[in-house]
Amino acid sequence: MRNHTLLDEFILLGIPHTEGLEPVLCATFSVIYLFTLLGNLLIFTAITSSSTLHTPMYFFLGFLSIFDMLFPSVTCPKMLLYLSGQSRAISYEGCAAQLFFYHFLGSTEGCLYSVMAYDRFVAICHPLRYMVIMKPEVCVTLVTVSFMIGCLQATTLTSFTFQLTYCGPREVDHFFCDIPAVLPLACNDSSLAQRVGSINVGLLALMLLFSVCVSYTHIGVAILRIRSVEGRQKAFSTCSAHLTAILCAYGPVIIIYLQHTPNPLLGAVVQILNNIVSPMLNSLIYSLRNKEVKNSLKRILQNKFFLFK
Template identity: 90%
Template structure:
C-alpha cells in the first residue's frame, strides 16, 4: 500500500464542535470504556464459570461479550490519547489497520446477531429438537462462517480504500479512520471506492437485518400460539434483550452508510453511540434482563468477596 502514497501519517481532527471540552470528554469516555470492559468481562466470567450456562445460547452470548470488549478497543484508546492532550497523528499503516479491524469486528458481530436470532428461533419453534439442531459442531461452524464473512468484508473495503493515492491533505475529519472520512483525502477518483463501501456495508447490514426479521417473525408467530400467559412471557423475555441489542447495533450503521451527504457531526455522534455506548449497553441489557446471568454474576461476586476477605 505504501507504494501508492507519499503520506506517512494522518491527523485525526476528532469530534466536531467539541473544542475546549476535551478534559470532560476524556473523563466521560474513559468511564464508559472501562465500564464496557468490566461489564462484558463479568458476563464472560459468569458464563464460563457456571456449568448451567454451557448451552448454545450462552456460548454465543459469551462470544458477544468478547466482541463488545474488542470492538471499542479499535478506536477508543487512540481517541482517549488525543483527548488527554497527546498527538492526534496516526500512521498510514495504523489508519489502515483501524479501518480493517473496525469493519472486521463490526461485520462479524453483526453476523453473530443473526446467528443468535436463529438460535432463538430453533429454541422456541423447535424446542424438542433444539440440542440436536444446535449441536456443538453446528455452533462452531456458524461462528467460523461469521468470521469468514467479516474477513472478506473488511479486506474488500480496506483494499479499495487504501489502493488509492493519498498525497495531499492528511486531516481526517473524524475521531477514527473510517471510509467516509478517509476517501475525501484521496488525490485521485474515489467514486468507485465510495460506491463499493456504501453498497458493501449497506447490503450486508440489510441482509443481516432481514435474516433477523425472518427469524423473529417466526418466533412472534410461535409465541402467539402459546396458550399460557406465563409461557408467552418466558419466551418473550429470552428474546427481548437480544432484540434491544440488535436495534442499538444496526440503527447507527444504516444511518451512517446510507446517508446521501456525509455530515461530520451526525456521523461522529452516531459512531460514538455505535462504537462506545452500544457495547456498554449490551452488558447492562443482558445482565439486567437475564435471570440466569444475574444469578451466575451473584455467585461470581460472592467468590470474589470471599477471596478478598480471606
C-alpha cells in the same frame, strides 16, 4: 499499497464542534469504556465459570461479550489519547489497521446477531429438537462462518480504500479512520471505492437485518400461540434483550453508510453511539435482564468474597 502514497500519517480532527470540551469528553468516554470492558468481562467470566450456562445461546453470548470488548478498543484508546492532549497523528498503517479491524469486528458481530436470532428461533419454534439442531459442531461452524464473512468484508473495504493515492491533505474529519472520512482525502478518483463501501456495508447490514426480521417474525407467531401468560412472558423476556441490542447495532450503521452526503457531526454522534455506548449497553442488557447470568455473577462474587474474608 504503501508505496503508492506520499503520506506517512493522517491527523484525526476528532468530534466536530467540541472545542474546549476535551477534558469533559475524555473523562466521560473513559468511564464508559471502563464500564464496557468490566461489564463484558464479567459476563464472559459468568458464562465460562458456570456449567449451567454452557448452552448454545450462552456460547454465542460469550463471543458477543468478547467482540464488545474488542470493538470499542479499535477506536477508543486513540481518541482518549488526543482528548487528553496527546498527538492527534495516526500513521498510515495505523489508519489502515483501524479501518480493517473496525469493519472486521463490526461485520462479524453483525453476523453473530443473526446467528443468535436463528438460535432463538430454533429454541422457541422447535424446542424439542433444539439440542439436536444446535449441536456443538453447528455452533462452531456458525461462528467460523461469521469470522470468515467479517474478514472478507474488512479485506475488501480496506483494499479498495488504501489502493488509492494519498498525497494531501491529511486531516481526517472524524475521530477515527473510516471510509466516509478517509476517501475524500484521496488524490485520485475515489468514486469506485465509495460505491463499493456503501454497497458492501449497506447490503450486508440489510441482509443480516432481514434475516433477523425473518427469525423474529416466526418467533412472534410462535409466542402468540403460547396459551399460558407465564410462557409468553418467559419467551418474550428471552428475546427482548437480544432484539434491543440488534436495534442499537444496526440503526447507526444504516444511517451512516446510506447517507447521500456525509454529515461529519451526525456521523460522529452516531459512531460514538455505535462504537462506545452500544457495547456498554449490551453488557447491561444481557446482565440485568438475564436471571441466569445474574445468578452466576452472584455466585462468583460470593465465592470471591468468602475467599478474601
